Amino acid sequence: MLAFFTNPKFHDNYKLLKPLLQTQGNTLKLKRKYLTVPVLAMALVLTACGSDDDPMDTDPTTESNADTDGGTDTDGGTDTDGGTDTDGGTDTDGGTDTDGGTDTDGGTDTDGGTDTDGGTDTDGGTDTDGGTDPDGGTDTDGGTDTDADGGTEDTGTGQVIVSAVESGFGSAVVHIVDAAAPFDVQADLNSGVSDMIVRAYEENYYVIRRFQTDSITAYSVNDPSNPLYEVSTNSDAEPEVSSNPHDLIFLNANKAYLLRYGSPLVWVVNPSATDPSQFKIGEIDLSAYDADGVPEATRGAIVNGKLFVVMQRLENFSPTQRGYVAVIDTATDTEINTNTGDLPGIEIPAFNPTELSVDTATDTIFISAVGVYASFDGSQPAQLTGGVVTVDTTDYSTVALIDDTEDTGRIDNVEVVSASKGYVVTSSDAGSSLDQFNPSTGRFDALGVAGLSGVDIRAIATGPAGNLWVGIADAAAPKIVVLNPSDNSFVSEGISVTFNPSGFAITQ
Numbered sequence: 001m002l003a004f005f006t007n008p009k010f011h012d013n014y015k016l017l018k019p020l021l022q023t024q025g026n027t028l029k030l031k032r033k034y035l036t037v038p039v040l041a042m043a044l045v046l047t048a049c050g051s052d053d054d055p056m057d058t059d060p061t062t063e064s065n066a067d068t069d070g071g072t073d074t075d076g077g078t079d080t081d082g083g084t085d086t087d088g089g090t091d092t093d094g095g096t097d098t099d100g101g102t103d104t105d106g107g108t109d110t111d112g113g114t115d116t117d118g119g120t121d122t123d124g125g126t127d128t129d130g131g132t133d134p135d136g137g138t139d140t141d142g143g144t145d146t147d148a149d150g151g152t153e154d155t156g157t158g159q160v161i162v163s164a165v166e167s168g169f170g171s172a173v174v175h176i177v178d179a180a181a182p183f184d185v186q187a188d189l190n191s192g193v194s195d196m197i198v199r200a201y202e203e204n205y206y207v208i209r210r211f212q213t214d215s216i217t218a219y220s221v222n223d224p225s226n227p228l229y230e231v232s233t234n235s236d237a238e239p240e241v242s243s244n245p246h247d248l249i250f251l252n253a254n255k256a257y258l259l260r261y262g263s264p265l266v267w268v269v270n271p272s273a274t275d276p277s278q279f280k281i282g283e284i285d286l287s288a289y290d291a292d293g294v295p296e297a298t299r300g301a302i303v304n305g306k307l308f309v310v311m312q313r314l315e316n317f318s319p320t321q322r323g324y325v326a327v328i329d330t331a332t333d334t335e336i337n338t339n340t341g342d343l344p345g346i347e348i349p350a351f352n353p354t355e356l357s358v359d360t361a362t363d364t365i366f367i368s369a370v371g372v373y374a375s376f377d378g379s380q381p382a383q384l385t386g387g388v389v390t391v392d393t394t395d396y397s398t399v400a401l402i403d404d405t406e407d408t409g410r411i412d413n414v415e416v417v418s419a420s421k422g423y424v425v426t427s428s429d430a431g432s433s434l435d436q437f438n439p440s441t442g443r444f445d446a447l448g449v450a451g452l453s454g455v456d457i458r459a460i461a462t463g464p465a466g467n468l469w470v471g472i473a474d475a476a477a478p479k480i481v482v483l484n485p486s487d488n489s490f491v492s493e494g495i496s497v498t499f500n501p502s503g504f505a506i507t508q
Helices: 004-005 010-020 037-048
Strands: 019-023 027-030 158-165 171-180 185-192 196-201 204-209 215-220 229-232 245-252 257-260 265-269 280-287 295-301 306-311 325-327 353-359 363-369 385-392 398-403 410-418 421-428 433-438 444-446 452-462 470-475 480-485 491-496 499-506
Touching: 004 480, 158 196, 185 204, 185 480, 204 245, 204 499, 215 245, 215 325, 257 306, 295 353, 306 353, 363 410, 385 410, 410 452, 421 452
Parallel strands: 196 499, 245 295, 353 410, 452 499
Antiparallel strands: 019 027, 158 171, 158 499, 171 185, 196 204, 204 215, 215 229, 245 257, 257 265, 265 280, 295 306, 306 325, 353 363, 363 385, 385 398, 410 421, 421 433, 433 444, 433 452, 452 470, 470 480, 470 499, 480 491
């Protein structure tokens, strides 16, 4: 009974029990004739009304909501959302919950961050990112919601376009693979020469045939047997040149940039053209970046209205000088002077850059460079002058993030999936390895991820659901492996394909 009279909620219930009470001076008592078991039970029940029934509540909260989970709240934070916690999990983050939403996932929140979205978390997963979820949408995938779009996180719709090359390099085909399980494959499409890559934008994909073929063929993913158009990438103004197209970077459906490895002229093109004569709509001259007039533009990316063009600057197919990055204003198609050196662009501290990846969280470009290959006749050994370089797309500064060494081997490819996780493909005489690194520090966190070491890794890319796609060449059993980057577990241990997967492009 002492608990009843001292409970702060007593005054809320006084009206209900007033007929049972009498006063003596300043003392309030139950009338003796009402001291029965039912009345005592009523008092105890009313005492409990409005109390916190969590078996172990040790934090200084100011909550007005109902806590019915039976779990343990030890965070010392503040719960001001007015929502309902029914998950039965453990809250140890010390953060602030102000969303007013409902937590029913049964998972563990250990991030120490702030949840301000007002949405519903029903995934049953673990949130350990320490960041802020501001989207107001619903996360139901069990993974990490980083889209900030206010909707439901993409669960993997779309297709992955795969270029695949025959082991003897006699020919190449395209495979179209569904991005979600069971990963159905439309195999052996668009057969042609082996020197081929694929690019994609929205529902269309583009087969780019390179040296001495010099063409682009556009297809709809919904009708891969019938081309939308085919166009030559050569120019009448350069009749002796194989343009050798190496990349197609999309600004939007009506404007893209074609990097032509055999020519100093980057083409501005309309990828939605209905007639080949309407395909080329402009050009950008990058001849100043190499003494022979051809800087070997090989990869590009658009970040915040600027096109970044990676150039190898070879002499007789050998990297005798550092790579460079030209920066183009996509509104005017004119080059931007970065004021970082003798040339308008950005010199990078590595030789022979080959691939790139953009961290969309920081707008930083990561470039992998292979250095100098050994000569075919053995007269010149390989030189480890490559690695991974970052380019800041705002101030144009560069960092030699990862150096290639005898321990790492050559670095063939890079893919950044978040601000804290990236992957590189390293290679040596023993084969390729998929290694995980921290994009902020360059430190290697894991070698031979998922046992992928001593194999022939030809391509890596991030798929529509945020999974990592890995193309593995094998004369007998080529395949594609799909990994979940959150824990490097297998989403698929092997999607069988007929030829060796050499590149990926994503349609939506």
